[in-house]
Amino acid sequence: MISVNEYKKRFFKNKRLNIENTARCTLLCPLCKRSTFLHLNNTSLPGTDLTPSQFKKIIKYFKLITFGGQLSDPVFGRHFLELLDICYKEKLPKTRVLTAATGKSEDWYKTAFKTNPDAIWTFGIDGPPHLSSTYRINQDGEFLFKMMCLAKEMKIKTIWQYIIFPYNKKYVEECKARAEQLGIGMFFIESERSDFEQAKKRKAIKLSAEQKKQTKEKWIKVLEQQGIKNKNLNNLKPRCIYEEQEITLSSEGYFTPCCWTDDELYNQQPWINSFFSPHLHIDNNDTVDNIFNSKEWRRFFKMLLKNPNNAPPVCFEYCASAKGDHEILKSDKHGETVRKH
Numbered sequence: 001m002i003s004v005n006e007y008k009k010r011f012f013k014n015k016r017l018n019i020e021n022t023a024r025c026t027l028l029c030p031l032c033k034r035s036t037f038l039h040l041n042n043t044s045l046p047g048t049d050l051t052p053s054q055f056k057k058i059i060k061y062f063k064l065i066t067f068g069g070q071l072s073d074p075v076f077g078r079h080f081l082e083l084l085d086i087c088y089k090e091k092l093p094k095t096r097v098l099t100a101a102t103g104k105s106e107d108w109y110k111t112a113f114k115t116n117p118d119a120i121w122t123f124g125i126d127g128p129p130h131l132s133s134t135y136r137i138n139q140d141g142e143f144l145f146k147m148m149c150l151a152k153e154m155k156i157k158t159i160w161q162y163i164i165f166p167y168n169k170k171y172v173e174e175c176k177a178r179a180e181q182l183g184i185g186m187f188f189i190e191s192e193r194s195d196f197e198q199a200k201k202r203k204a205i206k207l208s209a210e211q212k213k214q215t216k217e218k219w220i221k222v223l224e225q226q227g228i229k230n231k232n233l234n235n236l237k238p239r240c241i242y243e244e245q246e247i248t249l250s251s252e253g254y255f256t257p258c259c260w261t262d263d264e265l266y267n268q269q270p271w272i273n274s275f276f277s278p279h280l281h282i283d284n285n286d287t288v289d290n291i292f293n294s295k296e297w298r299r300f301f302k303m304l305l306k307n308p309n310n311a312p313p314v315c316f317e318y319c320a321s322a323k324g325d326h327e328i329l330k331s332d333k334h335g336e337t338v339r340k341h
């Protein structure tokens with residue numbers, strides 16, 4: 001195992017940041033944390049829009065930025081165009097946008113593409129456009145497809161992301177051919193979370209406030225037990241000690257080492273709760289370095305590197321899978337890049 005100092009020198013500085021720059025989205029994809037949150041809570045989603053002044057602190061530290069998040073769509077961020085503009089003017093080496101929601105006008109997309117012609121846009125269209133809303137509930141798939149083509153015409157680096165589900169499996173080759181014809185790159189996700197029909201049915205049941213509370217408490221326990229069960233496998237391979245694992249910034253202004261730990265079903269677990277201490281909020285720090293140099297962050301990585309058996313259940317749930325050592329990070333004509341442990 002590498003030492004904490006060596007780890008920081010080699011990896012931490014090169015990490016990418018995945019930003020939840022708003023809490024809004026018009027879709028309700030059944031397996032998204034957004035629809036889970038709305039199913040289990042009586043409130044709307046917490047969180048606010050990332051402001052240009054908060055963002056300026058961030059880009060002093062991170063050069064690789066993904067606007068994506070876990071429960072919102074970046075295009076609805078009140079200051080999103082200003083943030084894109086900052087990335088362009090500051091010549092960030094890589095700015096990515098992950099989007100699937102519709103609700104913005106064609107003129108808005110034109111402005112966004114002009115604001116930062118270097119940003120890479122990934123459009124989540126799961127199947128032929130007219131079928132995409134089977135999973136992407138409320139999406140106007142045909143409009144989004146048109147915007148994806150517009151991006152390509154405006155010379156934006158454009159990717160069509162296609163999550164493979166039982167309903168769209170048979171259209172994969174047809175869509176590949178369509179993307180090739182348009183000169184658009186394609187990216188397929190074979191999601192482990194693929195059977196969404198059950199989730200759709202479960203979430204369609206309206207729960208009372210008391211039932212919501214009980215269901216949430218039950219799920220928190222079930223997930224904790226899952227992690228504790230995996231712990232017996234003694235096979236933890238923490239992804240966040242490598243640079244490929246993005247750090248996450250939540251719409252509530254807190255950083256976490258990965259997107260799994262930025263979740264209300266896990267954030268009360270030991271270690272994880274410390275990332276949400278008020279003094280680690282972005283507004284309470286002049287620089288992002290202060291946050292990563294805090295005792296909470298230093299102790300967490302020291303524990304993962306020196307004494308991983310003390311890791312919280314969520315780490316064993318997500319980073320102790322049997323496939324850990326063989327995870328394919330990148331696959332192209334030059335071969336495969338596999339995560340090394």
Ligand SMILES: C[S@@+](CC[C@H](N)C(=O)[O-])C[C@H]1O[C@@H](n2cnc3c(N)ncnc32)[C@H](O)[C@@H]1O
Pocket residue numbers: 025029031032033068069070071072073074098099100101124161163189191192193194
């Ligand atoms: C929560 S979304 C936020 C960004 C944007 N709203 C979107 O959906 O692309 C983050 C990522 O999760 C992906 N995602 C959504 N549902 C998924 C699923 N069932 N399996 C795997 N990835 C999924 C999205 O496509 C996106 O790349």
Ligand code: SF4
Pocket residue numbers: 025026027028029032033034035070071072073100101136
């Ligand atoms: S578009 Fe993205 S954020 Fe919105 S519900 Fe779907 S997966 Fe979640």
Ligand code: SF4
Pocket residue numbers: 237238239240241245257258259260261314315316318319
């Ligand atoms: S689940 Fe735990 S070990 Fe895995 S990446 Fe997240 S913080 Fe690191």
